[in-house]
Amino acid sequence: MGRPRGFDETAVLDAAAGQFRVHGFERTSTEQLCEAAGVRRSSLYNTFDSKDELFIRALEHYITSVRAQQAAILEDTELSGADRLRSLIDAVIREEEDAAERGHAAGCMVVHSFMNPDLRERDERIQAMLDHDLRQRTDLLVAAIRAGQADGSLSGAVSPLDAALLANTVISGLRVTAQSGCTPETLRRIALTGLHALLH
């Protein structure tokens, strides 16, 4: 069984996610994807059946890696609950900074997918992934917030679930606001003010 010089699937998914998160599904042509991944179209279609399929795989890849990164922060028992939230915000803003240095906003595959009802309806797996991811990320947040309420760094006056949903909403809002060319410092102040109910 011959198997010539391979093809790093993960690298391609990474590159694809990098395009999709900025431009969204329809404004990313297969040409762009090939360019970004350093691969030819036939290779792409050889591995992934269609652009839709590639998108789904890229979304899965994106979602799991983002969540892993967030979990690493939110489950870090070295930090107080409050510091975990602050650190999460910092991570999001750092992504925006990095992207800004490259001349564009970071974007977000999840925000793009949520804002694209046609895409979600076309393949139920997308909706399912988004639902599942939202739930998972909310659970991570709830746990961290409970920890913060227990260690005294976060106010106990807010329900952990509401607080978690707020944090998600603020992060989505940041991804939009970031596109208006705000400075990272401003983004940071916005986010911390939004989480003020918890942080005091």
Place this chain on the structure above:
Amino acid sequence: MGRPRGFDETAVLDAAAGQFRVHGFERTSTEQLCEAAGVRRSSLYNTFDSKDELFIRALEHYITSVRAQQAAILEDTELSGADRLRSLIDAVIREEEDAAERGHAAGCMVVHSFMNPDLRERDERIQAMLDHDLRQRTDLLVAAIRAGQADGSLSGAVSPLDAALLANTVISGLRVTAQSGCTPETLRRIALTGLHALLH
């Protein structure tokens, strides 16, 4: 100068904005636009030079009407500053409720445009309109927040500008979160928790 049975430009722009706010630019075909506006393609192209041009006109229409609606709330001197903010949130959520009854999320042309860097770069007028609108809406919010701080309904501990940017960010975030099928009550709790720094 003959002028046969006209063509209600405003009605067409309204219908177009109704499509664009949900589907965004590229997922809205001229076919859909004609359907929604009850007009044929040639009529559309007769009045607007291109889909791009129609989008720009629709965006302008959308932005000014949304801002007029927000101004009516935020400049209502009958209300305390705090009530103006609460009323603004309620208005946004009511839009989502109305759309949900019709089986979809409300969407938002501004959020879609912000998240579409390619579109913004293609025509500088779009970027200019977004910048201008953000500034205007922020100014409205700043004024209402100052009023609230003066009448004692809002905390004076937060800078009005930061608070205004936060309100904008929360509203954008709500537009995204709404697409996940949250109930209006949940959306409302999220928003009020986000504005807690001000409202106490």
Place this chain on the structure above:
DNA sequence: TTCGTTATGGATTTTCCAGTACAGAAGGGT
């Protein structure tokens, strides 16, 4: 009524891009 202007319907052209076909290259196994 007649003319000039503008609106409309439908067919047509054009453009763009996802997806395919196919021939050949690049390995690995035996």
Place this chain on the structure above:
DNA sequence: ACCCTTCTGTACTGGAAAATCCATAACGAA
């Protein structure tokens, strides 16, 4: 060396959707 499988480059196909054409209809003014 030989075959077999998997990758790659290029050119092509097909379809969808933007944009145009044109002949006709609806009106207003003179």
